[in-house]
Amino acid sequence: MTTTDSSPTTTAVPVDPRRWWALAAVATAQLMVGLDLTIMNIALPSAQRDLGFADADRQWVITAFALGYGGLLLVGGRLSEAMGRRRALLVGAAGFAVASVAGGLATDTWMLLAARAAQGAFGALMTPSVLATLSTSFPVAPERGKAFGVYGTVMGSSSGIGLVLGGLLTQYLDWRWCMFVNVVVAAIAIGLAAYAVRPVPPARRPLDVPGAVLASLGLLALVYGFARAETDGWRAGVTVGSLALGAVVLVAFVVVEARVPSPLLPLRVVRDRRRGGSYLAVLSLAVGIFAALFFLTFFLQDVRGWSPVRTGLGFLPFTVGLMAGVRFVSPRIGRSTAVLLLPSGLLVIAAGLGLLGALHPDSGYWTHVMPVFLLVGAGAGWVLVTANSTATLGAGPDTAVAGAMVMTSQQVGASLGTALLSTVAADAASSYLARHPASGLAGVVHGFGVASWSAAGMLVAMAAVVFLVLPRRAVRAA
CATH class of the missing domain: 1.20.1250.20 (MFS general substrate transporter like domains)
Structure with a gap:
């Protein structure tokens, strides 16, 4: 690896008067994503009894979210630039809320899994705009350290909060409220973002379609292979095949990114x-x-x-x-x-x-x-x-x-x-x-x-x- 980017210069940076409200907006949006990585863990037994899916399918309620989220993050990063960060944040939060309602209303296993995958996909659109907004709103130390400290606290504690909230909602209401609660969080994030996040002109460069396809397919195959290894073992054909496919596709992705004029992920x-x-x-x-x-x-x-x-x-x-x-x-x-x-x-x-x-x-x-x-x-x-x-x-x-x-x-x-x-x-x-x-x-x-x-x-x-x-x-x- 080489250090290719120069350090930022010490020129004056305009201060956004609403930057702390913008921090509240992006922290709330990312809290919603973080909660859903764990909130369903404790609710799974109740959801299984209600929808009647097998033990072998239980982990896919968690894995479907990880596939949608992890597999599409790089594409979400470029889409957030093409749409404009503010619009990507609003669309991602709104889509996450709609997917959550669909999951809460699920009548069978496949409907719940599709909703979880959609949550992950909209989360993958939202997270890059969250980090980009945070970075550009706070370019100067020590405010930058404080802002990333708040964001890190929210992101890191969201797993524990998800477990607590999932237990409370499942025990005293119903497992479906583990999905419905996102509507409230999304509404807060959308309101704050609409008020405080400054619009940024969309990036005017073509989307790297081959790179987007290869990145998504490679990451999906890799995450899926790791999930199958947990249930079927590392020597299972589906595990080996998925991991091998992921590795080959990601190598092809690197080759493509080195050649295209407007890469999805500049090397x-x-x-x-x-x-x-x-x-x-x-x-x-x-x-x-x-x-x-x-x-x-x-x-x-x-x-x-x-x-x-x-x-x-x-x-x-x-x-x-x-x-x-x-x-x-x-x-x-x-x-x-x-x-x-x-x-x-x-x-x-x-x-x-x-x-x-x-x-x-x-x-x-x-x-x-x-x-x-x-x-x-x-x-x-x-x-x-x-x-x-x-x-x-x-x-x-x-x-x-x-x-x-x-x-x-x-x-x-x-x-x-x-x-x-x-x-x-x-x-x-x-x-x-x-x-x-x-x-x-x-x-x-x-x-x-x-x-x-x-x-x-x-x-x-x-x-x-x-x-x-x-x-x-x-x-x-x-």
């Missing part, structure tokens, strides 16, 4: 060492977050016997840790180099995963589980704020696509983490149960421990890689 975006290091850090972060949230959800509900609502409330220390990480790193945006902040944030998450690896069936919440939440949350806030700010800083006309690549990295990392660490946990649990047939849940917890240690080791290695990739010089805001 200078990912060749820039600041952005490349940020993408690697976010991909690694997603693997670590998956390990902590997924394993601890199982531990609290199935091992400790906690209710869905109590489990959701038990995730609150994750949000507290995330806010602490954001508070620490936000003032340092623009003063410290990403080469110091991103690797150290990954190491904080790795420390939390190492502690998670020592979990056993009798571990206490306050003495063992809560410290894991605090460490992983702090590292998540640390990395998210730094990576989002660094990846979009100085991207100019490519800001939306640069931001889309952050979320694409996160989605690929989450899918990879789901498939890889679930396999490690299952294999370790099987080996343990073969040696200790009467151990019961202890074997499952042991499997999660081995997978957590594996994730911790991976994050330590990736912290070293990110350190080597990132440039050593400071990159300051204008």
Whole structure:
């Protein structure tokens, strides 16, 4: 990788008087997307009983959203520039709300899956405009650090909020309200965006249709392959075929992008060492977050016997840790180099995963589980704020696509983490149960421990890689 973008100059930047309202608009819009990554997790058993789908189809309620979102983010980045960021934000939020209503009214499995995929597609249109609006509204430190701190807090805590809200709505109302609640959130986001987000002239350049097709097909195949690996195994024909197709198509995408005059993803975006290091850090972060949230959800509900609502409330220390990480790193945006902040944030998450690896069936919440939440949350806030700010800083006309690549990295990392660490946990649990047939849940917890240690080791290695990739010089805001 080479650093191709020059640092922003220190020329005067006009201040948008409504920029903080714009921050509220984009944070609310992204909160809606973040909520829907987890809000249906706790509602799945109720939805399954109501619609009558099989156990094997249950995961696709979650995966359909990930496919639509992760597979179309790059296309959404270019569409948001072609439409204008404000219009893309409004259309994305409105479409997300309509898809949510359709999901809440679902009468069969396919209707629910189609609605979830549509949510992901409209989210993929909305997120790049969110990040581009945020980056251009706050070009100057220290306001940039504060704004990305707020955004990072919302984005990082949305998973925990989704679990709490999903438990409350499912337990006291109905699982369908986990979909209907998006209408309220979307209405707030649309009202704020219409008032505060400044219109930006659409980019007048042709859409890279071959690149759009190849990027979407490659990412869809990759995410689908990871999902099939979780259920069918890594050696299954559909898994190998999907992953191979994804790899081949993405290689073809890179070749096309190097040749077309107006590429969907200019290769200078990912060749820039600041952005490349940020993408690697976010991909690694997603693997670590998956390990902590997924394993601890199982531990609290199935091992400790906690209710869905109590489990959701038990995730609150994750949000507290995330806010602490954001508070620490936000003032340092623009003063410290990403080469110091991103690797150290990954190491904080790795420390939390190492502690998670020592979990056993009798571990206490306050003495063992809560410290894991605090460490992983702090590292998540640390990395998210730094990576989002660094990846979009100085991207100019490519800001939306640069931001889309952050979320694409996160989605690929989450899918990879789901498939890889679930396999490690299952294999370790099987080996343990073969040696200790009467151990019961202890074997499952042991499997999660081995997978957590594996994730911790991976994050330590990736912290070293990110350190080597990132440039050593400071990159300051204008």
